[in-house]
Amino acid sequence: MAVSSNELERIADDMYKDRVIRGSVYCGNCGYNLHSLPYIYTCPECGNQYNARPLKMDGIFVLHDTYFPASDIAATLLCAPIVYLLIAGGVNPTDYGWLILGAGVGVVALTFAVKAYHRLPRFFKARSIARRIALEEQEEE
Ligand SMILES: [Zn+2]
Known part of the structure; x- marks a missing residue:
């Protein structure tokens, strides 16, 4: 009998529903430390629903988002003049050969631009959360 991925998700969530988070895991919306709260719950500070179960990590602060999307912006800036030329x-x-080539590179440039556009707000939010976490860790010391 095959088990659907939704069924696996439900079983995995069920396994973690009574457990509490032992380490420092932070809310992806406000940076509140979710230590000792259930794995699947709502942030007591901002009401963000999260699922901190391994392989799920929904609504949880992810350090990867704190990286500035420099490569996407650089690729956009590199492609734009090529498209123009x-x-x-x-x-x-x-x-038509140049026009089709230009349109093709234009699609690539647009893809990078859209990626950068979506990652920039996540970057700024993640950076402010990282700052809050660093401040609270300083206060604990
Ligand atoms: Zn929160």
């Missing part, structure tokens, strides 16, 4: 080269006289 390819399309400008294909306009007069009309050369």
Whole structure:
């Protein structure tokens, strides 16, 4: 009998429902330390629903988000002038080869731009949460 992934998720959540978090895990919305709270619960400070179960980690602060999306921004800035040159080269006289190439690189540039656009707010939020965590750890020492 095959078990669907939804069923596996439910079983895994059920295994963790009565356990409490032993280490320092932080709310992904406000940075509150969820230590000694249930694995699947609501942040007492901001009401963010989270699931800190391993392999799930929904609504939990992830350090990876604190990295500035420099490569996405750099790729966008690198592709944009190439798109301009390819399309400008294909306009007069009309050369569909350059125009199609320009459109192709344009799609790549747009993909990087959209990625950077979505990662920037996550970066700023994660950075403020990381700052809060660092301040609270300092106070504990
Ligand atoms: Zn919170």
